[in-house]
Amino acid sequence: METLKDFDPSMLDELKEYKDEHNRDLRFSLVETYITETGRLIDALKIASTDKTFSEISHSLKSSTASMGGIKLSNLFATLEHGTFSQFEKAKHIKEVEQLFLNLQKNLQIYLKTAA
């Protein structure tokens, strides 16, 4: 079975012509926004008191992560959005989320260095 790639920069490549509100390459401020927002939402995921909140946060993270090229992490968020998990399973998945998010941050930093 083919394993999923961790990172696919093609979605970010498609944004290279676009500028942010300060007329700078959108990708730089976008990665910054994504990393800050995702860190905050992963913390919220850890303390989500209901399955509905857990699913809503996962949904939000799924799309933004896919737009950053984080294929594997986005797929994990899709699984979390649609599934029902015990507290033990949730904790296990969140640990995996944190590891994949760390990898994605590294990939994004490397990507931005080459884009600069």
Place this chain on the structure above:
Amino acid sequence: MAKILLLEDSETMLKIISSVLNSKGHQVTLCKTPIDALENLQREKYELIISDLVLPGGTSGFDFIKTVRNKPTFAHTPIMVITGQRMEKKDVEKAIQVGANGFIVKPFNPDIFAEKVAAMLTTSLKSAKTVDYSILNAVGLWEADLKIVKLTEQGMEIKSQLLVPVDTKIKIQSACFKEIGIEAPWLKILACKRSAGTEGYDITVKFVEVTEKELNPIKAWIKNSVKKAS
């Protein structure tokens, strides 16, 4: 261009979508909650509403669309739904039922998204509800024989067997665009008159919503063609 209300809870997605829309000259109001969106709708008139289908705080995009459609002031404002990849057919049907007019699935190509927004803005909702079946990938084509007789940086001169009303927006499939290396651009009919002495019509069209990225290959192609001819 147009005033657009955007309802999306993800800051990352808000940034992507608003940057794409701003680059096309649209004025975008960003809302992170349905309450914020409804307050803005009461204050100002918008030409397009773009909303996520899954929203925070226990409200769904369906509820938001239903609320908007129940208010006579917004009854005809087009609504585009942006949603995740696992959207099911029943969700599409439900969104149509409550009043959505178009869809786009995240993550999306920014240029395709901008084209869809442009297409929705030109759609009049006054006569009937229309639905953009992008998620089903349905494409409609109207075939007509025509000849491109002149290409400029602004547009083209065309000979057609069909009369096309002035101000209509069309796309033409032609090997010419493949040769230039661009997708068929949107064209606006500036003039359409009977050809002198022959059957058919002489049509003048101009490029619309053509980006600098698309215009450069057109300019280069014209320059090369002029060189070859001289």
